[in-house]
Structures are given as C-alpha cells and as structure tokens.
Amino acid sequence: MTTGQQFDLRLEQITKVYPGVVALKDVSLTIRAGEVIGLIGENGAGKSTLMKILGGILAPTAGGITIDGKHHDRLTVSESQSAGIAFVHQELNVLENLDVAANVFLGREKTRGRLKLVDTRAMHEAVLPLLVRVGARFKPQTPVATLSLAEQQLLEIAKALSADARLVIMDEPTSSLTLSETNTLLKVIADLKAQGIAVVFVSHRLAEIEACADRVVVLRDGRTVGHLSREEVNHDAMIRLMIGRDLKSLYTPPGIALGDAVLSIRNVKTTANPASTASFDVRRGEILGVAGLIGAGRTELAQAIFGVGGKLSGEVHIGGIPLEARTPAEAIAAGLYLVPEDRKRSGLILDFEIVENITMANLFAFAKWGMVSRSRQMEVAEEHRGRLAIKTPDVRRVAQEMSGGNQQKVVLAKWLSMAPRVVIFDEPTRGIDVGAKSEIYTLMRALADNGVGVMMISSDMEEVIGVSDRIVVMRDGAIAGELRRRDFSEHNILTLAVGKVLEEA
Incomplete structure (x- = not known):
C-alpha cells in the first residue's frame, strides 16, 4: 500500500436495509486523493451506516465499492484497512489500562530480538512526533486513564495518523475539543490534504465544515439530497439541505420574569x-x-x-x-438531575431497551405492590419518543443500536419523565x-x-x-x-x- 496521490474510491448506489428500516437508499460518493469532503446530515440520516460500510463493519444490501479501479461487493475490515482507510471515531475506542503509545500501536506493536519482545522504547519514540503533530500535551508513556475526553480524542487522531492512511474518516472529531484544539485539528487536516491524503469530515459543527471542506455531501433520511461545491458552502445552504427548512436564531429570551x-x-x-x-x-x-x-x-x-x-x-x-x-x-x-458529558459511560445502559433507559431512574413510579407496570413504562416512553423526536421504530430496541444524537435524547427523556x-x-x-x-x-x-x-x-x-x-x-x-x-x-x-x-x- 502506498500513501499519497494514487487513490480513487467510489461508493456506487449503496443501499442498506434493516427489518422495517431503510437506512440507505442508492447513495453514491466519489473520494479522491487530497480532498476534504464534509459529510453532513441529521442524526439518523445514514452517515454512520455509510461509514461502517466503508470500514467493512457492515455489508451493503445492494450496490458496491470500487477502489483504484477494483470493484468489491463489500469490504471486510482487513480489506478496508489494507486499502488505507483509517477512522477517528466520535465514541472513543481506547484501553484505559494501557499507556498512550500502547494504544496507538495496539495490534501493531513494535518488537525486538528473536523472542519478538515488545519494544516499548521504540513505540514511545515513534508516537512522540504524532503527538506533536496533533498539538497534544501528554506524553507517549502517559496512562490513558489519566487523560480527559478531549485528550483521548487527540489520541484517537494520532492513532489514525500512525497508520499509512490514504483516507482518514473523522466522525465528530472535535466534539470534545476546545477552540484552540479544534484549530490545531483543522491544521492537521490541511497537512493531510497537502500530502495527498483524502479526508471525510463528519461533523454537526457547520463552521468547521465551512472552514475545511472542498465540497459537502448532504444526506437526509438515507438518501443523498445535495452536493455543495467549495464556492457554495455556507451555513444557511447546509442547514436548508440537511433539514429542508431554515432555522431560527439560537437565542430565545426568557418567557417569564427572572x-x-x-x-x-x-x-x-x-x-x-x-x-x-x-x-x-x-x-x-x-x-x-x-x-x-x-x-x-x-x-x-x-x-x-x-x-x-x-x-x-x-x-x-x-x-x-x-x-x-x-x-x-x-x-x-x-x-436535581445531571445529563452527563459521556452518555455511553454515565447516562445509559447500552444493552437495555430504550423504554428501560427512560424509566429506570424512577421505577417506583411505575410499580404497584412491588411489580413494575410494563404498559405504563411503554406509555411514558412513547410519549417522550414523540416529544423529543427520538428516531426509532420501536422503544423496545436496545440503546446500543441508536445514533449518538438519539441516545442523548433518551438520556434527556429519562429526566424529563420525572419532575x-x-x-x-x-x-x-x-x-x-x-x-x-x-x-x-x-x-x-x-x-x-x-x-x-x-x-x-x-x-x-x-x-x-x-x-x-x-x-x-x-x-x-x-x-x-x-x-x-x-x-x-x-x-x-x-x-x-x-x-x-x-x-x-
């Protein structure tokens, strides 16, 4: 595999169907070396599903993928990695019991001698320039358990850069970063572009899309609803394509006297x-x-x-x-209720159903004679599914299966179901x-x-x-x-x- 100019990837009429849900319908996308593509859409639009297909995690129901002229009905994870596709995930994927360098080279450890012992020193030396490149202040030997969410996000970016990537897919990479750290990341993206590496930048922060994207692809309800060239990219145009309407100003003054x-x-x-x-x-x-x-x-x-x-x-x-x-x-x-920063770790039980997550904090309100009323739980869960526009065909689905935004709505519904x-x-x-x-x-x-x-x-x-x-x-x-x-x-x-x-x- 070579890094740089030789890269041409085409997603061709990708369709993905689950029982009762069409996640993607005839989505096509071309990615070439050295370009930054902004991929935007509301939660549930199909962005994550499309990226999972590109990463080999999911197989499309129909359509195919062509890389450098070679057609694939689907990619496996190893084929995706061999093609030079690297991911920076929104939801952190780090091992807190290891140090930074061990996380970066997990599964690709550097070794020495006939016994193939792990060469910790060599890994530390290899990781240091990557950390400098992303503007991280922690060291290769720093335990990951001591890093903040923002620092763990920078670690994920360094991990992706450590691979010989030709395409880096960044899924909400700035969600936990400060303004200065975000600016550092945008410089990293510009550096990747200058090296001929393609970037797919998935973000809800449209100002960042506007700052770095060469073109923007918009998904809505599993379909491609528009493309914007560099000259056409602006905040209002992106919102209109994403949600089909203009949004009011963020600020609404208080409706009552303070x-x-x-x-x-x-x-x-x-x-x-x-x-x-x-x-x-x-x-x-x-x-x-x-x-x-x-x-x-x-x-x-x-x-x-x-x-x-x-x-x-x-x-x-x-x-x-x-x-x-x-x-x-x-x-x-x-x-007094807290909607936590890390919803997966502190706000939800991912293996539980949506209805169980919404009602778990106040089970006594749904119980009589020590027995929880399932019908009452379902009634409240359905009420909040409509109130918060939670996109799910059934509140009995497990929380793990939902997009990040809809998971956050479930956390909010849990507290709003109380007083x-x-x-x-x-x-x-x-x-x-x-x-x-x-x-x-x-x-x-x-x-x-x-x-x-x-x-x-x-x-x-x-x-x-x-x-x-x-x-x-x-x-x-x-x-x-x-x-x-x-x-x-x-x-x-x-x-x-x-x-x-x-x-x-």
Whole structure:
C-alpha cells in the first residue's frame, strides 16, 4: 500500500436495509486523493451506516465499492484497512489500562530480538512526533486513564495518523475539543490534504465544515439530497439541505420574569481543584451557561453537586433548602438531575431497551405492590419518543443500536419523565445535528420558563453564546468572571478563561 496521490474510491448506489428500516437508499460518493469532503446530515440520516460500510463493519444490501479501479461487493475490515482507510471515531475506542503509545500501536506493536519482545522504547519514540503533530500535551508513556475526553480524542487522531492512511474518516472529531484544539485539528487536516491524503469530515459543527471542506455531501433520511461545491458552502445552504427548512436564531429570551435563585452554589471546593472555590446562582427563568477551557473544573463541579463525589466543602441550596448530596440518589430525590458529558459511560445502559433507559431512574413510579407496570413504562416512553423526536421504530430496541444524537435524547427523556427542579446539562449537544440541537435548545428554554433551574456546561462557543441568558466562566475550579448578554463574545469568554481581566467597555 502506498500513501499519497494514487487513490480513487467510489461508493456506487449503496443501499442498506434493516427489518422495517431503510437506512440507505442508492447513495453514491466519489473520494479522491487530497480532498476534504464534509459529510453532513441529521442524526439518523445514514452517515454512520455509510461509514461502517466503508470500514467493512457492515455489508451493503445492494450496490458496491470500487477502489483504484477494483470493484468489491463489500469490504471486510482487513480489506478496508489494507486499502488505507483509517477512522477517528466520535465514541472513543481506547484501553484505559494501557499507556498512550500502547494504544496507538495496539495490534501493531513494535518488537525486538528473536523472542519478538515488545519494544516499548521504540513505540514511545515513534508516537512522540504524532503527538506533536496533533498539538497534544501528554506524553507517549502517559496512562490513558489519566487523560480527559478531549485528550483521548487527540489520541484517537494520532492513532489514525500512525497508520499509512490514504483516507482518514473523522466522525465528530472535535466534539470534545476546545477552540484552540479544534484549530490545531483543522491544521492537521490541511497537512493531510497537502500530502495527498483524502479526508471525510463528519461533523454537526457547520463552521468547521465551512472552514475545511472542498465540497459537502448532504444526506437526509438515507438518501443523498445535495452536493455543495467549495464556492457554495455556507451555513444557511447546509442547514436548508440537511433539514429542508431554515432555522431560527439560537437565542430565545426568557418567557417569564427572572425570579429568585433555584440553585445556589456557595464556596464549593472539589478534589480536582482543592485550592479553589466556586460560588454562583441559577435564577428561575434563566439558562446559565458555564464556559471555560478543558480542565477548568466544570464537569468536576457538576459531579460534586450531583453527589457523584469529589466535593470537599461548600454549600448547595435547592430553592433555598440546603442539599448535601452524598450520592446521586439523594440529589435525584431533591429534584436535581445531571445529563452527563459521556452518555455511553454515565447516562445509559447500552444493552437495555430504550423504554428501560427512560424509566429506570424512577421505577417506583411505575410499580404497584412491588411489580413494575410494563404498559405504563411503554406509555411514558412513547410519549417522550414523540416529544423529543427520538428516531426509532420501536422503544423496545436496545440503546446500543441508536445514533449518538438519539441516545442523548433518551438520556434527556429519562429526566424529563420525572419532575426536575434543577437540570445540569453537561455538553448537551455533543455529537448532535443542528436540527436536533434546535429541539434541545427549545426544550431547555421551556424548562426554564416552567421555573426549572437550567445550568448548561458547554465547550461549543457558538452554543454557549447563542443559548445562555448569562455566562459564568470557570478557571482552575473557580469562577473567573460573569458575563451579561450585552457582553457576550468569544474574546471576552476566552479572556476570562485564561485568567485575564476584562477591560471596561
């Protein structure tokens, strides 16, 4: 296999049919050396299915794949890898009990001597330039268990670059990255392009597509609904093709007058940042955005409030009543709910059905004489499937089979099926398309307008500026500053996030 200019891949009228569901219908796509293709569409549009067929994980029901003039009815995983196709997955695929270098070369370990012993030193030396290339600050010998989600995402990118790739498929690679890390990735993509390596960039962050794509392919309901050349690529054109309509502005002002504090945090100190404390309020009727760089302590603070652990000191009040949640069960009993950053690890039981995931946190509400009513569970699950537009033919399907965006909707449905007083959203739209994002923003506003305290942690600058009524910026576990809407800007948020003082307007 050679890297560089010799590459021509054609997906020809690819169709994939599951029982009762047509996932793809007559999708064709050409990929050539040295071009960046933006692949966009709502959750459930068929993007992941198409990429799994290209990776050899799934076989198409009809159609074929031609690589460098050779036709295949389907690809196996080994054939896909031999053709130079590498993946950077949205959902992380790392082994936390190994170090960075061992993850990069997993299954391809460098060895030495007659006994073929693993050459750890050689792997560390080979991985170091890859980490420099993606702008990572961790080392080849760093244990993966100590890496943040963003750092693990950079590891995945380095792993893909370690293979002699001719095509790199990036599925939501920036979903856990900061603005500076995203800019580094875009430079990596430009570097790959300059080397003649093709890139398929799958993302719901349309500004990134606009920044790097040579052309854009749009899927909707399993079909190709449009192509945009470089000159045609812009935010509005992509949205119109994706969802068939224009979207309103992100921001919707409060529908009620702002009231007293629903959630009060006073001098809360966490194990992640024992030298700092955080204090702020979430008022009735507002959406409070919590911004900051990766490692600022936002997620750790949310977990400490929710009773997951890590709270050293400080006070939490719900509606003026003290809450000392030592476990999530105590927080839930008080009406405080957390939509976690990592939905697969902390928000869902993937092997359970959708209906079970939606109702599991409140089973007593569905039980009588110690027996859970299946019919009542189904009724509530169906109600929320319609309310949140969860794309599934049956709520009895297991959560593992759903797209990432629909899995996130199931996590939201779990809490909305109860009676929340405060909901903390940690990266609520990570890996979710713009249409579903708009629905979740509408839902968040409806919650706030109904008097529920809404606290939103987000690394998406467009999101935190476009959705919040007020923003607090965290740095090293403390509140670095607060912004009213008239002062919202990326510059002001980043200024506070790096510890600088804002200039007076």
